[in-house]
Amino acid sequence: MSSTTDAIGTSAAQTRSAELEQLIRKDPGRFRILTGDRPTGRLHLGHYFGTLHNRVRLQDLGVETFVLIADYQVLTDRDVAENLTEHVEELVLDHLAIGIDPERSTIFTHSALPALNQLLLPFLSLVSVAELQRNPTVKDEIAHSRQNAVSGLMFTYPVHQAADILFCKANLVPVGQDQLPHLEVTRTVARRFNDRYGHGTPVFPQPDALLSTAPLLLGTDGTKMSKSRGNAIALSATPDETARLIRGARTDAERHITYDPEARPEVSSLVLLAALCEGVEPGVVAEEIGAGGAAALKRRVTESVNAYLAPIRARRDAYAQDRALVRDVLRAGNARAGAIADATLEEVRAAMNAAY
Numbered sequence: 001m002s003s004t005t006d007a008i009g010t011s012a013a014q015t016r017s018a019e020l021e022q023l024i025r026k027d028p029g030r031f032r033i034l035t036g037d038r039p040t041g042r043l044h045l046g047h048y049f050g051t052l053h054n055r056v057r058l059q060d061l062g063v064e065t066f067v068l069i070a071d072y073q074v075l076t077d078r079d080v081a082e083n084l085t086e087h088v089e090e091l092v093l094d095h096l097a098i099g100i101d102p103e104r105s106t107i108f109t110h111s112a113l114p115a116l117n118q119l120l121l122p123f124l125s126l127v128s129v130a131e132l133q134r135n136p137t138v139k140d141e142i143a144h145s146r147q148n149a150v151s152g153l154m155f156t157y158p159v160h161q162a163a164d165i166l167f168c169k170a171n172l173v174p175v176g177q178d179q180l181p182h183l184e185v186t187r188t189v190a191r192r193f194n195d196r197y198g199h200g201t202p203v204f205p206q207p208d209a210l211l212s213t214a215p216l217l218l219g220t221d222g223t224k225m226s227k228s229r230g231n232a233i234a235l236s237a238t239p240d241e242t243a244r245l246i247r248g249a250r251t252d253a254e255r256h257i258t259y260d261p262e263a264r265p266e267v268s269s270l271v272l273l274a275a276l277c278e279g280v281e282p283g284v285v286a287e288e289i290g291a292g293g294a295a296a297l298k299r300r301v302t303e304s305v306n307a308y309l310a311p312i313r314a315r316r317d318a319y320a321q322d323r324a325l326v327r328d329v330l331r332a333g334n335a336r337a338g339a340i341a342d343a344t345l346e347e348v349r350a351a352m353n354a355a356y
């Protein structure tokens with residue numbers, strides 16, 4: 001994809017997302033959300049202000065929400081998924097801590113849903129190898145992969161992701177920009193399945209992306225906050241760890257603090273983090289610190305982050321004491337999602353004339 005088509009695709013998705021926000025407010029019952037993460041480590045503030053916060057908001061608006069822990073997808077860019085059980089449980093804990101309510105929302109792992117995974121086979125028949133090879137997010141991941149051979153899963157996981165979304169007929173997928181090509185694959189699979197097998201009654205919806213409007217938070221080294229770069233502040237970090245990470249964050253040589261994301265990305269990201277935690281505009285935070293310089297800014301960010309995360313961390317600690325509960329939440333979520341996947345697979349087989 002060229003950068004021009006990328007920009008057009010993104011701005012169309014932004015316009016559509018704004019419309020969707022209106023519709024959600026009017027009639028949340030019309031929507032079903034599927035969203036997910038790969039279990040590769042604990043979630044951090046970049047995830048929180050980028051997507052997690054939004055998940056809780058949508059759940060609380062009354063939209064039925066499915067949270068997928070995409071365990072098979074961990075194997076796209078590495079040979080073995082290390083510490084998988086631990087990472088899966090950490091993700092459940094993170095979601096419970098931020099306010100995802102397992103009574104209203106369904107948290108599940110896709111490896112536990114045989115019927116979801118079986119959808120992959122007919123779905124793969126609906127896309128060409130050339131289409132799989134053109135996916136810009138996959139290309140980018142191959143370029144950054146530590147593996148010396150590209151596996152078949154790397155090329156096919158966007159189709160697996162279509163199964164993740166379509167098994168429960170989700171019509172809304174909150175995502176960041178990098179996931180837009182995958183959502184396009186899902187829409188293509190849904191459309192082609194309906195055309196080929198729907199006989200006038202579509203089996204699948206064509207889900208919409210709901211693009212996050214959250215600004216990007218940088219990690220403590222000034223690059224995108226990411227688990228693998230060691231520059232992230234985990235939701236589960238202690239207040240002392242948080243203070244240490246923020247103290248070590250990169251700033252710049254100019255003493256006076258301003259909010260100018262283009263010219264001063266590192267300082268501005270710290271200002272933004274404090275502002276997000278305090279629920280105020282970043283310009284206000286920058287002005288209040290002004291001549292106080294980087295040291296004052298870092299003190300302010302540390303206090304704001306620790307105050308904001310205190311209740312989340314307290315809930316997380318409480319749940320972490322009760323691993324049996326965490327496993328029960330997952331087991332119940334897998335059972336609920338599994339029943340839906342079974343019913344969808346039945347429908348798919350019937351549509352394909354394969355219900356014997």
Ligand code: TRP
Binds near residue numbers: 179
């Ligand atoms: N590919 C997503 C990521 O790497 C995770 C994911 C898997 C996902 N299946 C999904 C996201 C379905 C949204 C919908 O972050």
